[in-house]
Amino acid sequence: MPTKTYIHVVKKAAIAEHASLEVDLSILPTPGKGQVRVRSALFSITYNNLTYARMGSILKWWDAFPVPESLPAPYGDRSKYGIAPCWGWSEVLESKIDGIDVGMLLFGYLPLSGLPVDLQLVAGDAEGHMVDVSEQRKTLMPIYNRYIIRDPDMRLSELSPERVEDMGREAVYRPxxxxxxxxxxxxxxxxxxxxxxxxxxxxxxxxxxxxxxxxxxxxxxxxxxxxxxxxxxxxxxxxxxxxxxxxxxxxxxxxxxxxxxxxxxxxxxxxxxxxxxxxxxxxxxxxxxxxxxxxxxxxxxxxxxxxxxxxxxxxxxxxxxxxxxxxxxxxxxxxxxxxxxxxxxxxxxxxxxxxxxxxDAMVEKMGAEAYFPMVNREWTSFVERGNMEDLRILWEERVEGESGIEGAWETICKGELPSDAAFVYKL
Incomplete structure (x- = not known):
């Protein structure tokens, strides 16, 4: 098991200023009752991520994944630095919740970082849906606290390259x-x-x-x-x-x-x-x-x-x-x-x-058990019409450096990501 990883941090007041830092996994506390520890496993980086960083202070997106205060100065100052969020799949590393097993994949809101995070999850209002109820995330809108287990038996290491690519495209497009x-x-x-x-x-x-x-x-x-x-x-x-x-x-x-x-x-x-x-x-x-x-x-x-x-x-x-x-x-x-x-x-x-x-309004009107299956069917139809076929995925596998999250963030900040392309990371 690795003992170190890299974390990517962004300056809240000037999001083009960012850094990757090596951190020791020992800084993480032991997961508590009702928590799962997950790592960002398969996720996308596009210009959409800049929106979360630009407006993070107003819409509380920075609250989702605060920086560890043990980081070296100035990066441990939560008022000045944050971890930018993204969408994709996280992999369960440890679980204190019955029914959620190590290796399961959850689709939802994730940190652009190699450092695992703990989610305080309870059962949601639809099959396979979980909701993070941790204190730090009560400021976020419900859409960002919902995690979905699409298939409890799916394991990232067992998936075909074609299936992984489909999931990468979904991470880019579905939100x-x-x-x-x-x-x-x-x-x-x-x-x-x-x-x-x-x-x-x-x-x-x-x-x-x-x-x-x-x-x-x-x-x-x-x-x-x-x-x-x-x-x-x-x-x-x-x-x-x-x-x-x-x-x-x-x-x-x-x-x-x-x-x-x-x-x-x-x-x-x-x-x-x-x-x-x-x-x-x-x-x-x-x-x-x-x-x-x-x-x-x-x-x-x-x-x-x-x-x-x-x-x-x-x-x-x-x-x-x-x-x-x-x-x-x-x-x-x-x-x-x-x-x-x-x-x-x-x-x-x-x-x-x-x-x-x-x-939220439509879930309230229709009920979650009607809304989410409807949306899943419509998403499948969208994909089957070939809407993602021209998407060019730039695959990467690390946090630090030019070929990592660090380099991708630099690219989108400079406006140099081609309109037909998106970064997808499989850490």
């Missing part, structure tokens, strides 16, 4: 896919759940008047990202044509030909530079929409302001509503991120989407 799925299925379709979940802020109403696409033209900013492509797949394949949209204007810097070919409604794809040009808004107006719905998956630079001005100039009497989903994938400080969100609010009637509360 952002659920966001796109919920947006199409429940925010922009009956029952028109508020994008913030439940009722949302009182000054940001949401219902059929805002979310119904049957008489709307839909405009998507950053239409080529994985969350947007997941949403577009549902829009094309998982929606009654009578529910709209009348047409779709996709603004992107990457190719999305497959969606264009399969769309059952008029669709136009333009670059960011083309937003101020009148032809695009003339095309929107030709469809005579009762309203325009904008979904902003993280438009680049000044695209929100350009689009707001174009709508105001060419469709001044048409109602418009905006759902904010993502941010531009950069290693910004919290202050820079907040400033960008404020600039993005120039888009009309903007509300911010949050996947976790929407899931």
């Amino acid at each position: 952002v896919w659920e966001c796109g799925y919920l947006l199409n299925k429940f925010n922009l379709s009956d029952p028109f759940v508020h994008p913030a979940g439940h009722q949302g802020p009182p000054d940001q109403p949401w219902g059929k008047a805002q979310g119904d696409l049957s008489s709307a033209v839909l405009i998507i900013l950053s239409a080529g990202g994985r969350t947007a492509r997941s949403f577009l797949d549902g829009l094309v394949h998982n929606r009654d044509q009578k529910t709209g949209p009348l047409a779709l204007l996709a603004i992107t810097s990457t190719a999305i030909e497959a969606v264009v070919k399969s769309a059952r409604f008029p669709m136009k794809v333009i670059s960011y530079k083309a937003i101020p040009e009148p032809e695009s808004m003339i095309w929107v107006a030709e469809h005579r929409p009762a309203k325009v719905v904008v979904v902003d998956f993280g438009g680049r630079s000044n695209s929100q302001a350009d689009l707001a001005e174009a709508l105001k100039r060419h469709l001044p009497t048409t109602d418009a509503f905006t759902v904010g989903v993502g941010n531009e994938p950069k290693a910004d400080t919290l202050e820079e991120t907040i400033a960008k969100l404020r600039r993005a609010s120039v888009l009309p009637n903007r509300v911010q989407m949050n996947t976790g509360p929407i899931r």
